[in-house]
Amino acid sequence: MINVLIVEDDKLVRKSFISAFRWNNFDMEVVGDAKNGKVALDFIEQHAVDLVITDLAMPVMSGIELIRVLRQQYPEIFVVVLSLHQDFEYIQEAMRLGAIDYIAKIELDGTDMDNILVRIQDRIEQESNNRHGISKASTSPFRNGYLILSHHLQLVYERLADDIQQDQMYTLHDVAIVIDQQAISPEDMYHRLAASIGNLPPVVLIYPEKSSHILDLTAIDLRQLLFYEVSEENRLSFISCKQLPVFEAITDQEMDQWKEQLLSWQWLTNQETVQQLLDKLYQAAMTTSQLQELFHWFVSENKRLYQDIFPKDIAAPNSLHAWSDVEAWLHHVQRQMYTTVFSPTYSVETNQCILKAVSIIEKELATPLTAQDVALQVNMSRSYFSTCFKDIVGETFHEYVRIARINKAKDYLVYTKEKVGVISEKVGYADIKYFSKMFRKSTGQLPSEYRKWHKVRLQSVGGLPPTDC
Numbered sequence: 272m273i274n275v276l277i278v279e280d281d282k283l284v285r286k287s288f289i290s291a292f293r294w295n296n297f298d299m300e301v302v303g304d305a306k307n308g309k310v311a312l313d314f315i316e317q318h319a320v321d322l323v324i325t326d327l328a329m330p331v332m333s334g335i336e337l338i339r340v341l342r343q344q345y346p347e348i349f350v351v352v353l354s355l356h357q358d359f360e361y362i363q364e365a366m367r368l369g370a371i372d373y374i375a376k377i378e379l380d381g382t383d384m385d386n387i388l389v390r391i392q393d394r395i396e397q398e399s400n401n402r403h404g405i406s407k408a409s410t411s412p413f414r415n416g417y418l419i420l421s422h423h424l425q426l427v428y429e430r431l432a433d434d435i436q437q438d439q440m441y442t443l444h445d446v447a448i449v450i451d452q453q454a455i456s457p458e459d460m461y462h463r464l465a466a467s468i469g470n471l472p473p474v475v476l477i478y479p480e481k482s483s484h485i486l487d488l489t490a491i492d493l494r495q496l497l498f499y500e501v502s503e504e505n506r507l508s509f510i511s512c513k514q515l516p517v518f519e520a521i522t523d524q525e526m527d528q529w530k531e532q533l534l535s536w537q538w539l540t541n542q543e544t545v546q547q548l549l550d551k552l553y554q555a556a557m558t559t560s561q562l563q564e565l566f567h568w569f570v571s572e573n574k575r576l577y578q579d580i581f582p583k584d585i586a587a588p589n590s591l592h593a594w595s596d597v598e599a600w601l602h603h604v605q606r607q608m609y610t611t612v613f614s615p616t617y618s619v620e621t622n623q624c625i626l627k628a629v630s631i632i633e634k635e636l637a638t639p640l641t642a643q644d645v646a647l648q649v650n651m652s653r654s655y656f657s658t659c660f661k662d663i664v665g666e667t668f669h670e671y672v673r674i675a676r677i678n679k680a681k682d683y684l685v686y687t688k689e690k691v692g693v694i695s696e697k698v699g700y701a702d703i704k705y706f707s708k709m710f711r712k713s714t715g716q717l718p719s720e721y722r723k724w725h726k727v728r729l730q731s732v733g734g735l736p737p738t739d740c
Contacts, residue, residue, distance in 0.1 A: 278325035308332030
């Protein structure tokens with residue numbers, strides 16, 4: 272059972288969050304909740320906690336400060352960030368400090384809540400495997416032996432037991448079987464596996480080319496190698512120890528470059544450009560955690576920048592078991608985004624200019640926005656820009672800006688405690704009365720009524736009595 276601690280300064284949100292999930296279905300139990308990082312640390316001193324789900328913006332001790340302390344004093348505790356989706360700079364900092372995942376608060380309005388816990392379960396399992404590493408008792412170099420990798424190790428072990436003595440085989444790190452066998456040549460071993468591959472899951476066979484070649488298991492990331500080499504199409508990979516790839520860690524700067532490339536949307540033009548991106552990603556050989564961080568960032572950032580036109584059925588993958596999962600997901604995203612967002616009437620370049628304009632609108636909502644100014648920023652004439660914007664986005668420039676401002680205001684009203692006047696300025700309305708008028712025209716409620724209605728709805732979901740705490 273995974274013991275969970277929820278840390279969130281808003282008591283209503285905290286309690287509603289706890290009641291919204293079916294924790295027991297995922298071998299989890301909420302053992303406590305805290306209103307800030309300091310209270311959380313006091314709780315952890317007295318209770319066993321495996322997973323902390325924490326908000327970032329809190330008084331007394333913020334989520335970022337809490338994560339720093341946890342990494343130093345309780346490195347075994349897993350951390351998941353709970354945050355408003357506009358706070359992605361803070362989320363990136365939290366991930367760099369060791370958080371394994373994050374939950375955008377806007378996800379909590381969805382109906383598929385179970386997927387969030389499935390995702391967290393997978394990340395905990397992956398991170399546990401990475402932390403435990405290869406056991407020291409089984410990492411000595413060996414020669415004239417074989418290493419067989421598979422996601423279904425027990426099945427492979429049972430199949431090999433008929434031909435190889437059990438005292439010549441031992442499992443390693445739950446993904447490999449080491450065979451200390453000198454009498455079988457690499458060719459014979461390959462043919463034995465190939466002959467029964469129909470009854471085996473996909474496997475990777477690693478062998479020394481000569482008796483002088485030593486395979487040092489401490490120098491190999493077995494899980495990463497298995498991830499990139501195993502697939503249903505290539506069910507038996509045959510690799511000599513001299514051919515093993517060297518996986519180099521991706522720096523924060525390189526990760527930022529990948530994020531910029533993904534968000535450019537240049538790879539969305541056709542299947543060929545997607546394949547080019549996949550080839551580069553494969554060569555980069557990121558860990559599964561890095562790939563999931565990249566894809567979660569991509570989806571979250573697109574929802575933030577293009578929430579009114581981004582396809583609703585695109586979500587980051589909950590888990591990645593093999594490289595083929597990456598290929599399938601990116602091809603799916605390309606098809607969905609190209610057919611939903613891109614207009615076939617205009618060139619790829621024009622489509623990208625309009626998408627850049629949408630991004631500019633999102634980033635500059637607090638400032639006066641005119642079609643003329645944004646058109647200049649994307650190097651288009653005002654008249655042509657207005658025509659293209661309406662055709663591609665589906666709304667006129669001014670109507671889209673209005674919708675974007677109201678949607679951003681909704682987020683602030685629901686997920687922050689900012690005063691209505693402050694929110695009004697943050698979404699580009701200097702006059703609070705005019706903002707309230709426009710908000711009511713769009714939603715049928717004044718901003719204060721909308722916020723109160725949402726709190727009542729949360730109370731209904733959580734079964735809580737009204738409270739101002």
